[in-house]
Amino acid sequence: MKRLRIAVVGLVFVALTMGARIACSAPPLPRDSIYQLDADLTDETGQAMAFSGLRGRPRVVTMFYTSCRYICPLIVDSIKTIERGLTAQERERVGFALISMDPERDNPAALKKVMAERRLDSSRWTLLRPAPGDLRALAGLLGIRYRALSDGEFNHSTMLVLVDAEGRVLARTERIGGDPEFLAAVHAAAAG
Amino acid sequence: MSRKAALIALALLGAACPSAGEGTPGWAMLPGGQFRSALALADAPQGSPVARFVMMEMPVTNQQFLEFVRANPRWQRDRVPTALAEPRYLSHWDGPTRLGNRSLPDGPVVWVSWFAADAYCRAGGARLPTWSEWEYAAAADATRRDARSDPAWRERILEWYAEPSVAVLPAVGTDAPNAYGVRDLHGLVWEWVEDYSALLVSADNREQGDPDELRFCGAGAISASDRESYAVLMRVAMLSALEGANATANVGFRCARGP
Numbered sequence: 001m002k003r004l005r006i007a008v009v010g011l012v013f014v015a016l017t018m019g020a021r022i023a024c025s026a027p028p029l030p031r032d033s034i035y036q037l038d039a040d041l042t043d044e045t046g047q048a049m050a051f052s053g054l055r056g057r058p059r060v061v062t063m064f065y066t067s068c069r070y071i072c073p074l075i076v077d078s079i080k081t082i083e084r085g086l087t088a089q090e091r092e093r094v095g096f097a098l099i100s101m102d103p104e105r106d107n108p109a110a111l112k113k114v115m116a117e118r119r120l121d122s123s124r125w126t127l128l129r130p131a132p133g134d135l136r137a138l139a140g141l142l143g144i145r146y147r148a149l150s151d152g153e154f155n156h157s158t159m160l161v162l163v164d165a166e167g168r169v170l171a172r173t174e175r176i177g178g179d180p181e182f183l184a185a186v187h188a189a190a191a192g
Numbered sequence: 193m194s195r196k197a198a199l200i201a202l203a204l205l206g207a208a209c210p211s212a213g214e215g216t217p218g219w220a221m222l223p224g225g226q227f228r229s230a231l232a233l234a235d236a237p238q239g240s241p242v243a244r245f246v247m248m249e250m251p252v253t254n255q256q257f258l259e260f261v262r263a264n265p266r267w268q269r270d271r272v273p274t275a276l277a278e279p280r281y282l283s284h285w286d287g288p289t290r291l292g293n294r295s296l297p298d299g300p301v302v303w304v305s306w307f308a309a310d311a312y313c314r315a316g317g318a319r320l321p322t323w324s325e326w327e328y329a330a331a332a333d334a335t336r337r338d339a340r341s342d343p344a345w346r347e348r349i350l351e352w353y354a355e356p357s358v359a360v361l362p363a364v365g366t367d368a369p370n371a372y373g374v375r376d377l378h379g380l381v382w383e384w385v386e387d388y389s390a391l392l393v394s395a396d397n398r399e400q401g402d403p404d405e406l407r408f409c410g411a412g413a414i415s416a417s418d419r420e421s422y423a424v425l426m427r428v429a430m431l432s433a434l435e436g437a438n439a440t441a442n443v444g445f446r447c448a449r450g451p
Contacts, residue, residue: 029273036273037307140306140389140436141275147390169275 029055033167034141039134041099044111044127051138054126058170058189059095061161063144065102065154066110075158076118078176082186083124090190091124099128099138101146101154143172162186219246220373224451227328230340230421231391231428242328243451247321250364250375251383251444252312254285255297257304260312262289267308274437276307281439298363300381300444306436309384313447320386321448323431327424330377332370340421349423352379357442378423381444388431 029035035052042048054061060079064072079096086094100106111127114120120127130138139146146156162171162185171185221244228239261267261282268288269281282303286292295301304312306320313319321329333339340346367375377383434443 031272032274034275036275136386136389137307137310137436143435145389145391145432147387167275 026052026055030166030168032169034061034161034163034169035167037134037137037141039138040131041128041134042108043129044108044115044122046108049128051134052167054095054097055165055167057093057095057165058186058192059097059163060186061097061099061142061163062159063099063101063139063142063146063156065100066106066114067102067152068154074176075160076114076120078160078178080118080120081178082183085183086187086190090187094186094190095124095126096120097126097128099130099142101135101139101144101156102148103129103132103135105152162189164189164192216246218249219449220249220369221246222325222329222372222374224328227324227331229324229327230424240324242324245321245325245448245450247325247329247372247374247448248446249369249373251300251381251446252309253297253364254291254295254299254301257282257301257312258285258289258291258297260315264311264315267311272308276437277305278437278439281305281308283439284441294360296360296363298365299361300364300376302361302381302441302444303439304384304443304445305439306384306388306434308439309445310386312445316447318447318449320384320445322387323385323391323428325448326377326383326385329370329372329374330424332372332374334368335371337371346421346423349378353423353426382427382430382440382442384443384445385431388434389436391428391432 029052033055035055037051039051040048041051041053060082062075062079064075066072075098079098083091083096100111106129108129111129115122115125115127142161143159144157146154148154158174158176160173160176160182161169162182163169170189171182173179173182175182222242224242224244226239227242261269265271266273267277269277269283269285270288272281280303282288284292284294284303286294291297310320331338331340333342333345336342361381364376364380367379369375370377430443434440
């Protein structure tokens, strides 16, 4: 009985100290941050990270998949257009994160290939594979709807989401062909 | 003292929800099989296999959800991340951890976002059912596993949709169990499913015809292989209109597990 008590107290102690360590590692996120979602991802270099690991600078966040032949190349194009429209100084301050909706096939190697083929600057572009169990939640957070088809393609909607350094949504657009208001919001975020 | 410590340890581990499994009271086993959805899915005209799974016999109640938010304060309405639940989340309760007279303890919990429903199921080692699983379970009546072709059964379901909403939802479980032992799939609340956001015809896939129909025209426009299944198509229209952070007066949920 006494041993059980010691074990239980020990467990409580471990839980409390672990909680304290997590709480002290970074200032708390604002309540309206998208990074409040607990989700695990792996980037194109194979580095595992939490979704909140994207905090720290304004970012354009969206979803895609590498084997997509139709709309996804246009998603990359549209973000590259935004990138080109920024001043050199603004460019240094923003990030672009593309999360795959096809974690089965989009391993780090597949993501890295797209980085190279599309000449994406790794200092601000990040391609991410989500843990399969977190995919639907990430899509929901971004306002993206999708359905996997039996031929390996996906039906999906498109949404670019601009968040500030803490993950608060500043702007959204479904118009990937260029949306002046969204672009203005990216300029403002990069300037701030 | 040690009992108190044990309780704290349990709370810290978030062990508020009973884990699920076959033969667990409150959970029904569904054998699965080839299932034809009432939706016309261009890539699966002959239907799709539904694997064997278990499902909660009844929707999650206010009392069960109250226990969950007590053990997981992050999901209390005054603390929940606003990206994961809109302002009306649990607004029918008297307080963040108090029910009150607009929410019976045994009534189905509503005003919950998809993220909150997902978190509840995960905390119990379960998940939300997929749309296919839900539709498969809901095709059964008291004696038949697929009663969808029976006009009388369809009529009875549609009657519920024609009734005005009540201010306080009645208790779960008053409905007779269906052939699998599952209750309240029709007639009480609408329910979140894991892939709620898969119920669209994309506006982006250039290969599809009429891609905007579902989004802009609702259930009337969805391509349906079974046009008589209005009740199912209404569910699809409803879910396709919701975002994950939304909470409404009539949408609750139940959890599933497996295969």
